[in-house]
Amino acid sequence: MWFIYKLTLRQLSGRWRLLITLLLTALPVVMGVIRSLVEDGPPDAEFQTGVVGMLVGVIMPLVVLAIASAAFTNEIEDRTLANLTLTPIPRWKIIVPKLLGAISVAAPMIATSALIAGYFIYEGDVKAILSTTVGAVVGVVLYSTVFTWAGIMTTRAIGFGLLYVFLWEVMLSGIVPGVRFLSLNHYSVSVMRAIDERRFTGEDMLSSGVAVGASFGVLVIFLLLSIRRLRRMDVP
Amino acid sequence: MTPRSSAHASVGSSEAVIRVENVSRWFGNVVSVSDVSFEIKPGITGLLGPNGAGKTTLLRMITGLAAVSDGRVTVFGETVRNNSSLYSRIGVMSEHETVYQFMKGRDFVKMMGQLRGVKDIDNAVDKAINLVDLSDAAYRPMGTYSRGMRQRMRLAATLVHEPDILLLDEPLNGADPRQREHFKNLLLSYAASGKTVVLSSHILEEVEQLADTVLLIVNGKLAASGDFHAIRAALNDRPYHVRVISDSPRDLASALVKLKSVDAVNVDPDGAIVVQSRNVRDLQIELPRLAKALAVRVRRVEPLDDSLESVFGYLVDR
Numbered sequence: 157m158w159f160i161y162k163l164t165l166r167q168l169s170g171r172w173r174l175l176i177t178l179l180l181t182a183l184p185v186v187m188g189v190i191r192s193l194v195e196d197g198p199p200d201a202e203f204q205t206g207v208v209g210m211l212v213g214v215i216m217p218l219v220v221l222a223i224a225s226a227a228f229t230n231e232i233e234d235r236t237l238a239n240l241t242l243t244p245i246p247r248w249k250i251i252v253p254k255l256l257g258a259i260s261v262a263a264p265m266i267a268t269s270a271l272i273a274g275y276f277i278y279e280g281d282v283k284a285i286l287s288t289t290v291g292a293v294v295g296v297v298l299y300s301t302v303f304t305w306a307g308i309m310t311t312r313a314i315g316f317g318l319l320y321v322f323l324w325e326v327m328l329s330g331i332v333p334g335v336r337f338l339s340l341n342h343y344s345v346s347v348m349r350a351i352d353e354r355r356f357t358g359e360d361m362l363s364s365g366v367a368v369g370a371s372f373g374v375l376v377i378f379l380l381l382s383i384r385r386l387r388r389m390d391v392p
Numbered sequence: 393m394t395p396r397s398s399a400h401a402s403v404g405s406s407e408a409v410i411r412v413e414n415v416s417r418w419f420g421n422v423v424s425v426s427d428v429s430f431e432i433k434p435g436i437t438g439l440l441g442p443n444g445a446g447k448t449t450l451l452r453m454i455t456g457l458a459a460v461s462d463g464r465v466t467v468f469g470e471t472v473r474n475n476s477s478l479y480s481r482i483g484v485m486s487e488h489e490t491v492y493q494f495m496k497g498r499d500f501v502k503m504m505g506q507l508r509g510v511k512d513i514d515n516a517v518d519k520a521i522n523l524v525d526l527s528d529a530a531y532r533p534m535g536t537y538s539r540g541m542r543q544r545m546r547l548a549a550t551l552v553h554e555p556d557i558l559l560l561d562e563p564l565n566g567a568d569p570r571q572r573e574h575f576k577n578l579l580l581s582y583a584a585s586g587k588t589v590v591l592s593s594h595i596l597e598e599v600e601q602l603a604d605t606v607l608l609i610v611n612g613k614l615a616a617s618g619d620f621h622a623i624r625a626a627l628n629d630r631p632y633h634v635r636v637i638s639d640s641p642r643d644l645a646s647a648l649v650k651l652k653s654v655d656a657v658n659v660d661p662d663g664a665i666v667v668q669s670r671n672v673r674d675l676q677i678e679l680p681r682l683a684k685a686l687a688v689r690v691r692r693v694e695p696l697d698d699s700l701e702s703v704f705g706y707l708v709d710r
Contacts, residue, residue: 159503166494235488238457239549243507244480387474390458 157253160240164257167230168223177219177262181269184211188276204277208288208355211273212344216266216295217321224258224303225313232311235392247386251379255304263296283352291348298340298371301378308385336362343371407433409557409588410454415463417449424449426612427463432590436583438603438620439592446612447592448487451561454590455484467557480508483555487562487592489542493535497526497545500534505552520548525574539566547575551582558582560591564598576602631655632672633696636665636679640688647682651675666696 184207191199231237240250270292274285302320306313329339336342342362348355350364362370408431417425425446439447452458453465456472465472472478491500502517510516521530524544534542543566550558558579564572579602583589593599599606599620606623608616616623638644641663648667649657653674658666669675672695683690 159506163492163503167492234490235486236490236492238484238486239490239504240507241457241476242455242479242482242484243504244477244509245507246476388459390452392457 157245157249160250161253161257161260164227164254165260168226168257168261173222173226177222177265180215180219181265183215184208184269184273185276188273192276198279199277204284204355207273207277208270208348209345211266211270211288212292212295212348213326213341214321215269216292216344217299217317217325217341219266220258220262220296220299221303221314221317221321223262224255224300225307225317227254227258227304228307229311229313232308232392238391241386241391248379248383251304251382251386255300255379255382258300258304259297262300263293266292266296284355287348287350287352287355290351291344291346294347294371295340295344298343298374301375301382302340305378305382305385308382308389337366337370340374343367343374347371409433409468410590411464411466412450412454413464413466415450415453415460415465417446417453417458417461424612425453428609428612428614429463430607430614430617432588432605434583434586434588435605436579436589436591436603437605437607438599439590439607439609440596440599440603441592441594441609441615443594445594445609447594447609448561449612450609451559451590451592455482455559457484480553481556482559483550483553483557484559485546485550485561485563487565489539489546491534491542491546494533496531497521497534497537497541497548498530500545501530501549501552504549508553510553516552516554517548520552521545523551523578524548540568540571543567544571544575547578555587557588558590560589562593563591564593564595629670631668631670634667634669634672634675635692635694635696636667636690637663637692638665638683638688638690640686641665643686644683644688644690647686648679651678651682653678 187207187210191203228237231240241247267289270289271285274288278284278288303313303317306316306320310316324335325339325341329335329341346362346364346367349361350367361367410432412428412430415425415428416423428446428450439451441447449458453460454467454472456465456475456478459473467478467482470478472482495503498517498521501520502513505513505516505520518527521527524547526541526544526548529537529541529545534545537545543563547560547563550560560579563579564575567575579589579591589602591599591602603620605618606616606620607614608623636644636648641659645657645659645665648654648665651674653671654667654669656668658668660666667675679690679693682688
């Protein structure tokens with residue numbers, strides 16, 4: 157598995173992909189820095205929720221989409237996936253290192269963004285910074301699992317991911333109350349709330365137990381779906 | 393369409409390592425491979441057919457990369473699809489350049505060996521790279537290689553675990569004449585050690601120089617199989633069609649039909665003569681002489697059916 161993990165890290169570390177994702181993850185930090193430079197006093201809750209909401213609701217899914225979907229689509233498009241499937245290793249030993257590779261590339265960027273942005277918007281409040289960072293990393297893991305599966309299902313994973321993020325996570329989960337039970341964004345924010353109960357007080361959150369259980373369910377289900385897909389697909 | 397040769401002379405014994413039984417594959421309404429059955433035993437077997445005949449689809453089903461729509465493929469008696477343990481005994485080289493451009497040649501071969509659980513990996517890698525004569529370029533990224541070099545390094549990666557079965561799809565594409573010779577010798581010596589080599593090609597001569605046994609695939613069906621020389625003899629026996637354009641077609645046609653090397657002559661409405669001959673070599677000598685004797689000016693002579701497709705078509709229709 158180590159060879160496939162190393163290979164995936166190298167494949168996902170393309171200059172342009174990293175540059176664009178780094179620029180995206182820098183946005184919350186820039187907002188936090190500008191706020192601290194131009195205004196005196198602690199940021200209000202609306203600003204804090206807005207920045208964190210942007211990080212976990214939009215930036216994180218887009219960054220993970222750009223990285224995780226490429227874990228398989230690139231190999232399918234350049235036909236190198238057969239190099240891995242024509243070896244005597246079980247399919248899960250291909251899927252797991254690919255997923256870990258995607259998480260390893262995306263998580264440090266998102267975690268760093270959450271840490272630094274959290275430092276500015278929460279004025280050094282360790283518990284708040286920690287909750288933001290842990291919640292964001294949980295989100296990276298969940299979105300990576302889903303978008304890695306999307307990458308092996310279709311070569312149009314980016315299009316699928318964009319529709320999913322903007323229609324389901326951004327629009328519908330904000331309008332239809334029941335959608336939050338099936339929203340990765342809500343799982344992520346609920347984990348933040350579970351660590352720091354002062355955050356997102358005005359929102360209808362899932363309980364920490366439900367959020368953790370649902371997150372685990374998403375992880376297992378989409379891992380199994382990816383393994384099943386790799387077993388059944390015609391490898392180009 | 394019926395297979396011309398029913399003799400599966402060198403395949404079809406109890407020693408068969410690959411069995412393809414009534415295999416079909418369709419994509420929507422398009423049938424790519426239709427009810428194909430054959431067996432392959434150690435030695436070199438050529439999968440011959442024109443482009444688009446279904447060779448690659450067939451090979452992909454044998455390797456397990458593609459599912460069969462109907463029928464069964466077994467390797468060493470086991471179903472190959474979703475049976476990853478079999479890949480420690482199989483080496484596959486597809487026709488596409490499936491390399492990682494950023495990776496050094498040696499690292500690629502080493503990774504492929506490690507993924508297949510090769511013990512004493514460094515020695516195995518050195519041996520495989522030496523076999524393809526690429527030691528000098530082993531530490532260069534494969535993105536800097538020529539196409540022929542990439543093919544050879546891919547072959548090294550395919551050979552690194554010394555598989556019992558080697559499946560190669562158009563392996564000589566992109567190789568220069570020296571590399572082709574090296575490649576051929578390598579495959580011949582590999583097969584001589586008791587291994588099974590299956591190579592697909594649309595080039596008759598390529599298969600002729602390597603394969604003892606040929607499976608001729610046309611339009612997704614097995615058109616002929618068996619000893620290469622029997623099939624080659626049948627190919628040589630076919631009539632050729634030659635189009636001759638002259639300034640006096642009727643006079644020339646009347647004279648041509650009397651030649652022993654000519655089977656039939658037709659004059660097209662546009663004035664071109666179509667000569668049917670089983671002895672093109674003699675025709676090449678006699679035609680200019682005849683034209684000179686008749687004082688007829690020949691403007692153009694062209695073969696009408698020199699393509700491999702027409703050769704296959706002849707075999708299939710006969």
